[in-house]
Amino acid sequence: MFALIGPTASGKSDLAIKLAKKLNYEILSLDSLSIYKEIDIASAKPSIEELKMVKHYGINEIYPNEKFDVMKFIEIYKKIPHKNIIIVGGTSFYLKTMISGISKMPLISEEIKKEAKKLSFQDLQKTDPVYAAKISPNDTYRIQKGLEIYLATKMSPTEYFKQNPPVPVIENLPIFEIEIDRQTLRERIKLRTKKMLEKGLIDEVAYLEHKYRDRRLPALKAIGVKEVLDYFNGIYSKEELYEKIVTNTARLAKRQQIFNKTQFPNKISAPLKKLENIILNRKCKI
Incomplete structure (x- = not known):
């Protein structure tokens, strides 16, 4: 088992498929958009033919109106019956979490979830100023989780995580x-x-908007999708739409490169063709 990372559009998927065929491996995709069914073009997921050539996990797992987080990928990973896999995808945050570990979460009832939603970032600050200082006031996901932990355990999130340290996956x-x-x-x-x-791409986004009718869905905020929705609103012409997607994708790629550089110090980096040979020459050690 090994991981293949790199910025979006760098050729990860094509290389992963080529290597999987040569090594007789399968692929676990760590991509926050390819996991959705019905989002094929915007996610640039492998074609139907490529998915038939090599078994993939983490692709077409849920619908765009279903929620997911890193735990979904961990669940998918744990169900793979073997470990002859290549982990590949642009969402390196998920890979980092699986390597660094994740704390076991307490049982959160529906009542606690509803109660936590009534509270605010200010309530979290009063409960746990240390935890609150580490997150943005706009990070609704972590605010909600912090409040749920407090309501479920009567412990501050900081104390809870101290008693339940992360366990690497x-x-x-x-x-x-x-x-x-x-x-x-x-x-x-x-x-x-x-x-x-x-x-x-435009037709795909039109279909998604018509079917789900909720632009607040995380899937409809992805690069490639949100720009088309702005195009529908008359904000961009078709030429401007193309340029906007290119610009935003390039910015994402830069963030991904910075993240990979700072979070994976022991990785082996090389240009595309050279990297393929490096991996194949090391296959007996993988």
């Missing part, structure tokens, strides 16, 4: 990163965006 995982220069990546992003629009 994956240990001693080799990590390989696709190294790519900014200009080459920008050109790949342009090409991918062009192909997405040609394949019917």
Whole structure:
């Protein structure tokens, strides 16, 4: 088992499929958009033919109006019957969490969830100023979780996590990163965006909006989707839509590269073609 990381549009999926076929491995996708059914073009997920060639986990698992978090990927990972897998995806935060570990959460009843929703960030600050100082006042997910922990255990989140330290899900995982220069990546992003629009990205987003009728869904806030929704609102022309998706994707790629650089110090980085040879030459150690 090993992980393959890199910024969006760097060629991770194609390389993972090529390596999986050569090594007789399967693939676990750690992608916050490919996990959704019905979002095929915007997520740039592997084609139907590619999914038939290599078994994938973490793709087409839930519908866009269903909630998920890193625990969903952990659940998927634990159900894989073997560990001859390549973990690949742009959402490196999930990979980091699986390596660093996650604390066992207390049992949260529906009553506690409803009660927590009535409270605010200020209530969390009073309950646990240390925990509150580490998160944004707009981070509704962590605010809710912190309040739920307090209501369920009568302990501050800080004290709870001290007594329930994170337990790694994956240990001693080799990590390989696709190294790519900014200009080459920008050109790949342009090409991918062009192909997405040609394949019917606008129609796909129109379908999603018509079916789910809720632009607040996380899936409809993803890059590629939110820009098309703005296009529907008359904010962009088709030419501006293309440029906006390219720009926002490039910004995402930069954030991903910074995250990978700071969070995975022991990774092996190399350009695409060279990285393939490095991995194949090390396969006996993986």
